[in-house]
Amino acid sequence: MARAVLRRLALLLPTLLGITLLTFALLHLLPGDGAALRFGGEGADPGAVDAAAFERFRAEHLLDAPLWRQYLDYLGPFDLSPRGHTWFGGSGEQPWGGLLAGDLGHELLRPSVGIAGELAQRLAITVPMSLAAAALIFGIGWPLGVLLAVRRGSALARALDALLFTLYALPTFWLAMALQSLLGGGGLGWLPVVGLHGRDADPSQPLSYALDTLAHAVLPLAALVAPSLAYVARQARSSVLEVLDADFVLCARARGLSERRVLWRHVVPNALTPLVTLAGQTLPWLVGGWVVVETVFELPGMGKYAYDGLMRREYGVVAACVLLSALLTALGHLLSDLAQAWIDPRVRLD
Amino acid sequence: MTEPTHTARRWPRTWGARCALWTLLALVASAVYAPFLANGAPLYLRAFDLRAVRSASAALPALAEEWRASFAPVASIPAEPIVRAAARASLELRLELLARSLDPRSELAAHVERTAQAVDTLAHAPGAAQSQPLDPELNARLDAAVREFDALAQAVEAALVGAAAAANAANTAEAGVLDLPAPWRTSESWPLLASLSFGSWWFALLFPLAAWVALCGMRTRAASLAFAALSLAAIALTLGLRAPPGVATRNLKLAIGAGEVLVERAVFAPVPYGFEETRLSEALRPPTWLPSAELDAQGRYVRGARAGAAGAARPVEVRAGEPSLNSWRRHLLGADSLGRDVLARVLWGGRVSLGVAFAAVLALLALGIVAGLLAGVSRGAFDALFLFVAQTLQSFPSLFLILVAVAALPAHGVHPQAATALVIAAVSWTGVARLVRAQVRAVREREWVLAARASGLSPARVLFAHIAPNALAPALVSGAFALGGAVLAESATSFLGFGVQPPVPSWGAVLRESSAVEHAWILLGPGLLVFAAVASANALGDALRERLELREAA
Numbered sequence: 087m088a089r090a091v092l093r094r095l096a097l098l099l100p101t102l103l104g105i106t107l108l109t110f111a112l113l114h115l116l117p118g119d120g121a122a123l124r125f126g127g128e129g130a131d132p133g134a135v136d137a138a139a140f141e142r143f144r145a146e147h148l149l150d151a152p153l154w155r156q157y158l159d160y161l162g163p164f165d166l167s168p169r170g171h172t173w174f175g176g177s178g179e180q181p182w183g184g185l186l187a188g189d190l191g192h193e194l195l196r197p198s199v200g201i202a203g204e205l206a207q208r209l210a211i212t213v214p215m216s217l218a219a220a221a222l223i224f225g226i227g228w229p230l231g232v233l234l235a236v237r238r239g240s241a242l243a244r245a246l247d248a249l250l251f252t253l254y255a256l257p258t259f260w261l262a263m264a265l266q267s268l269l270g271g272g273g274l275g276w277l278p279v280v281g282l283h284g285r286d287a288d289p290s291q292p293l294s295y296a297l298d299t300l301a302h303a304v305l306p307l308a309a310l311v312a313p314s315l316a317y318v319a320r321q322a323r324s325s326v327l328e329v330l331d332a333d334f335v336l337c338a339r340a341r342g343l344s345e346r347r348v349l350w351r352h353v354v355p356n357a358l359t360p361l362v363t364l365a366g367q368t369l370p371w372l373v374g375g376w377v378v379v380e381t382v383f384e385l386p387g388m389g390k391y392a393y394d395g396l397m398r399r400e401y402g403v404v405a406a407c408v409l410l411s412a413l414l415t416a417l418g419h420l421l422s423d424l425a426q427a428w429i430d431p432r433v434r435l436d
Numbered sequence: 437m438t439e440p441t442h443t444a445r446r447w448p449r450t451w452g453a454r455c456a457l458w459t460l461l462a463l464v465a466s467a468v469y470a471p472f473l474a475n476g477a478p479l480y481l482r483a484f485d486l487r488a489v490r491s492a493s494a495a496l497p498a499l500a501e502e503w504r505a506s507f508a509p510v511a512s513i514p515a516e517p518i519v520r521a522a523a524r525a526s527l528e529l530r531l532e533l534l535a536r537s538l539d540p541r542s543e544l545a546a547h548v549e550r551t552a553q554a555v556d557t558l559a560h561a562p563g564a565a566q567s568q569p570l571d572p573e574l575n576a577r578l579d580a581a582v583r584e585f586d587a588l589a590q591a592v593e594a595a596l597v598g599a600a601a602a603a604n605a606a607n608t609a610e611a612g613v614l615d616l617p618a619p620w621r622t623s624e625s626w627p628l629l630a631s632l633s634f635g636s637w638w639f640a641l642l643f644p645l646a647a648w649v650a651l652c653g654m655r656t657r658a659a660s661l662a663f664a665a666l667s668l669a670a671i672a673l674t675l676g677l678r679a680p681p682g683v684a685t686r687n688l689k690l691a692i693g694a695g696e697v698l699v700e701r702a703v704f705a706p707v708p709y710g711f712e713e714t715r716l717s718e719a720l721r722p723p724t725w726l727p728s729a730e731l732d733a734q735g736r737y738v739r740g741a742r743a744g745a746a747g748a749a750r751p752v753e754v755r756a757g758e759p760s761l762n763s764w765r766r767h768l769l770g771a772d773s774l775g776r777d778v779l780a781r782v783l784w785g786g787r788v789s790l791g792v793a794f795a796a797v798l799a800l801l802a803l804g805i806v807a808g809l810l811a812g813v814s815r816g817a818f819d820a821l822f823l824f825v826a827q828t829l830q831s832f833p834s835l836f837l838i839l840v841a842v843a844a845l846p847a848h849g850v851h852p853q854a855a856t857a858l859v860i861a862a863v864s865w866t867g868v869a870r871l872v873r874a875q876v877r878a879v880r881e882r883e884w885v886l887a888a889r890a891s892g893l894s895p896a897r898v899l900f901a902h903i904a905p906n907a908l909a910p911a912l913v914s915g916a917f918a919l920g921g922a923v924l925a926e927s928a929t930s931f932l933g934f935g936v937q938p939p940v941p942s943w944g945a946v947l948r949e950s951s952a953v954e955h956a957w958i959l960l961g962p963g964l965l966v967f968a969a970v971a972s973a974n975a976l977g978d979a980l981r982e983r984l985e986l987r988e989a990a
Contacts, residue, residue, distance in 0.1 A: 101824070101827045104828030105828055105831055112837075112840050112841060112844060115844035116847070117844065251974070251975070255971035256963075257924050257928060257963070259932075260947065264956070264963070267953045268956075270953055369833075370833035370834065371833070374834060374835030374836055377932070378835070381932065396934075397933070404840060407836070408836055408840060411832070412832045415833065419831070
């Protein structure tokens, strides 16, 4: 098992390399470069720009260097700029940098803000919300799928089926805005719809603060969870239905086992373990969904950070967010593979 | 040993699948026929174009002088025959326009006819085709012709005085009552049809065939014959229905309102608005069948939340062909922040949304099937490369990747809609490719493939004729689901402000207008269409999968 895990981890390496390559390529495809943004954008008066500072900035950020050099600088752990590691012709003042050194750079328009630190703050919102969303998706989706399969043909199952089908076809942003209009201030006024905390929320009173946060999180979570929940429930249903027809279920019934025991001991474990991989796939949907949901509900999370970065042409921010979400996703795939191998002895990790 | 399962040739016959197919067809039909359903230009117009006649007659003397000059070599540079032909063509265009607006029995019409003939004879006179200095006789005839044009322009000017009076009378009279003075008459035109591009004609004619093929299954020979006939018809119609001279299709409604085009009869599209026709006095007006949308003559809301705030109100201008100010069908889905009709934008938006989605699905199926087949049959480096690329792409949240790439590509000269379609395909082809690859691996060692290989067929033939048909069924199913996914991805991209750029409408771009809670009614129309498209694509996918599983089980 340990060797298999190690081998699987080794297989992750090329993927990680591919992720950094693609991120780097996208970063270079985006219009405009850092120097242009830093020194006043496209509309700035060329005479007003300090030409020496402009050139120094270009040189420091390797903007005129060949692409492979820029990529190596981006990847790290050596800093290839003029002040970088002596191995690459630098002065040695600042030898380490780049991704492998854990350096994500600074924002261009607010040079005092480190992207890594800002991202960590944003993740403190996005990660708990994602975990809650995943818990809701699988905590509701799987039992719902089992229920739908067992009660197939009944009026309840049909109604739920239609509901799930509808939810699965709704765009996340549409659902978010519809919930906002329906339940927010302009509609029924039941729940807050903007931000993560009320204006007068007081962090020194933990209970009311937590309740306030919870109230703010309900609608974003609902908008994000509904389509994925529908997908997972539908997958679970078809998986359970498939297993219900299997010979070993017939055999279990023939041995005189109770229907409940057949279901929980024979059908459900066999039907749901293949769906563990779905948990790994859910992660990218969640992260992609957050871009939309955080934008609509104005939550200061990672998705909103990436969206704002794209709008403001802060490409360092965009690259960091894309990279991080890809890393998380790759990790999610790995964990779900490992979990499946651990649960289901028929799965081999090779 | 079961028979090899071929790709489903016929659509599933269940109730849900039929519903989905019809819904999808209806959506595509509304997108294909959007120019006929929502258009600011009238379908049929019987009118007198005062503005065009006036500008034509005013231009005549100058154009005649230009034409005259094109005969004489200037400073030893020989006159170019092509310059002469162009000058003559623009003269003839004006004369044709005048002739169309005149009663053929009138004296003025005879005058126009004479002038046109003079131009024609001079153009074909001996010596006129050469570039050396003209003989004096031809020169004198040219001078006479130019004087003739001056006289004609003065005569037209005199005759127009009566027509301008008729214009004022028509403005006060009912529609359809147009009393034009003697030499003038109205002429017919089809501005909407004339404004359609070749592509629009082609799709409009092709759609019934496509629908028939989708509903009945492909009948190859009949379908291809019809396909050829229809593209010929589209070309013929596009060439034959070029805008007749003088009928400018843009802003025709404004010209009618200003009394420059005198209408005898006009037939408009059911939604008489263009998708970029702005009307700021009706910004964010709710659907007009709602009581809260009622406006008074000064453009103030009569009731509802906006009744009190009358600061920026100004009278609404009801243009030609539009329903009256408070008619329930003026704006069935309301108007957006620039006062553009949401229904018109949604109808035209379907062209973009569905077009991008179908293009993306075609591209991703092509890419996924080819890559999957190649990876399935090869064992070595290509398969490893494929797995590397697929693994990397699947690690990115697709919406993230789509947003960033769609923001990047238009700066490199890629059309925004094409960029959206390409990026959606490039990000999501891996799923199809993996399915095809797995299927190829499952099929590769089956008996009929071994038999084909043993009988000495080339590897390419074995792959495409014996393996591929059996590996494509799952790709078809996931193509149906990918269609829903592509509609969702496009609408999310446009909603976030990337993808299509204003004023081009798409469903997501229209939804972007509903930024404030009090304008939530904008959500309804486009949201319903996105939902219908995605739901019917998914239902189709479900039905196809069930059918394929049944076939495989049988």
